[in-house]
Amino acid sequence: MIGAPTTPHARRSPPTESSSGRVHLWRTWRGPLLVIAVVLLGSALVAFLQRSPAVTGPLDPRSTAPSGAHAIVDLLAARGQAVSRVDTAAAAVTQARGSSAVIVITDSAYLPDTALAALRHSPGNLLLIAPDAAALAELAPHIALAGPAGLRPVAAGCSLPAARLAGPVVLGGELLRPDAPGGWLCYPWRSPGSAGQPPVSLARYASGGRIITVLGTGAPFTNLYLAQQGDAALALNLLSTGHRIIWLVRPPGALPVPAGSPASSQSLIPPAATWIALELAIAVLLAAAWRIRRFGPLVAEPIPVPVRASETVRGHGRLYRERRARARAAVVLRQAVLARILPRLGLPYDAVPDTICQELAARTQRDESAIRAILFGSPPAGDAGLVALAGALDTLEGQVLTQ
Template sequence: MNPAGTADTADTAGAGHAGTSPAGPVDSVGTVDTAGLAAAPGTGSTSVSPTAASLWRGGRGVLLVALIVVAAAVAGVLLGGTGGQDRRLDPDDTSLSGAGALARLLEGRGVRITRVTSAAEARAAATADSTLLVTDVFPLTAGDASRLAGAPGDLLLVGGDRRLRTLAPGLRATGEARTRSREPRCALPAAAAAGSVHLGGTTFAVPRGGTGCYPAGDAPTMVGYRDGDRTITAVGDGDFMTNLRLAEDGNAALAMNLAGARPTLVWLVPPPPGEAVTETGEQGIYDLVPPGVKWAVAQLALAVVLLALWRGRRLGPVVAERLPVVVRAAETAEGRARLYRARRARDRAAAALREGFADRVVPRLGLPSAAGPDARVSALAERTGQAAPQVASALYGPPPADDAGLVALAAYLDMLERQVRDS
């Protein structure tokens, strides 16, 4: 009889020699496991507590990501200041980037300054006897530019805004120039009287009938021309108007000549933080988000990307580990047989015997694994010479009613398998 058949018979035989106590098999298996552990040569206690080296290897990646995030946050604070609204060229700002000094000089000459924070307010305040000052600090939308383009009075543009063509028809930006002291080299009265000025930034193409001043190469950084009933003047940047540069060269003279040409100056500045409005005059959800939140989200996104790159590395090969206890197949079969007997699970024991018999015998009969019961019974009866009803009862009949019937079923299946193998 083959070893496989012996193992199946051992299931039933083990059921006949097992004790009646359900606790017997558990004690027996536990004794084998303990003995195996005790008999294992060269085995000793191994500490699984983390060491300083293992903690460093496991946590250095997280520490690196944390340091990068902290460094990015510190750099953002140092480079971005307080994160508040930029008040550059604001007439109420007395810092180095503000224009409070220019505003006081203009007021001393009798110019009335109207400070506005929206395109709608600027359009309402502009008159035929006023100058509208628009800088590139103000975030103009397409609607704002269209609204300001139709405002009465003169227009003074500081910086090459992306809405330049809408605000000043016929004027076109051509490039960028380094900001430095430049000579006017033109006959425009405001520039000729001021002399050299700290100017640069955007360069322009001179429109028909216009005058270009303070050239950087072949392109001027200041242009003045007439558009209907108003005068439009554009300068490349506004550094010469700030408190830092106003006292240098002829900066103050040029700034006062341009901004104080009319009795009223409508000065458009960005709104304070939290008061930004849309083109319809209503606040949007995005406008209500503090600037610091957007920077924090960007840092968080960077941290997530770095963490994904770190943890998404290729895993190494599978490490094979030796089992602490090796249990022989015969012991496993005997233990299962005892459990079946303790629970009187003759139906499951019979099903296991029949399934194992079919797996071993059906291929020897030349039948596919999907062959039906009739085909299996006919082939077995023909090969072994046994009666077909008896073979069908052994393979597909009801489970045995007692232990003796289970032992008889195991013996009969073992006999059928031996005849198939020997035929």
């Protein structure tokens, strides 16, 4: 028996095994570890199964959202017009070299001045969709913005074949006002009572050997409006100025650069936020000061070390297991059974095996040699043999004791 500083008391402490500390640790942590593993695996699975989120800028050829341009690009491909999607102006300029390209600028707001300048000098026709003032000034200086308008079907009202053939088209967005005559101006927005040249939605003119088309809205190109009125026709007609179409979209993560001076991130924080953060920090400190002091000192408790009385027996059993001490275990089990049945048989403790076997055979009507093999046989050959021997001993003992 192992002595250890124990203090008797009625608390039922769970028995501890010093050697199973690692097992205990494992048992303690396997639950949380399993949960963490499941969460990680699950999120990884979800991440794999999910299609990578489409870079869904408006008028993106890959986007199937209502504001995307997947449908028109499909139509173009069916007609044999190659569409290459680029997200930088430099790439667009590079690809535009060669024969009959048209660059579609879907979102000029994010384009820096250098990109606009590069586009201005690039070869190929230009199609500007809903440009901002800066892009117009650089790429189509004769055209100015004339205020917004709601989307509605508008008649062509011009002689441009592309527009005339398409019929009424759902348009709106930014309206355009040319400040110099020339080119085509289509889809005028006539308001009652106003005189002079009405603002238009589409302007097309030739300049420096390239055709520049400005459309006040991207609506005809979007998946949403493509099927309405003559939108599809207009879109396809407008794009037929080149065989290769270079579709310049907003680069992923790009923010439109504000017109003014670049703002620092600090200037975006309202001044009160700093004070509130300071006061929050003070509140946290006060809360820490509140919780930091214990309500009175700790009270020490002499903790007893619980030791099982059966610890040595268990240790002995583990030694037997370790050494696979079958022979020894068999001897012990046989002796124990003999010690219990001999008084029942009315035999002395030092009775010889022959006598015992004869007596047992007579009592149980079993074969004497079988009984001899059980009680005095050779040591079992394997662990299975040991278990079988233990079972046989139990059966024999049961037969004797229940008589």
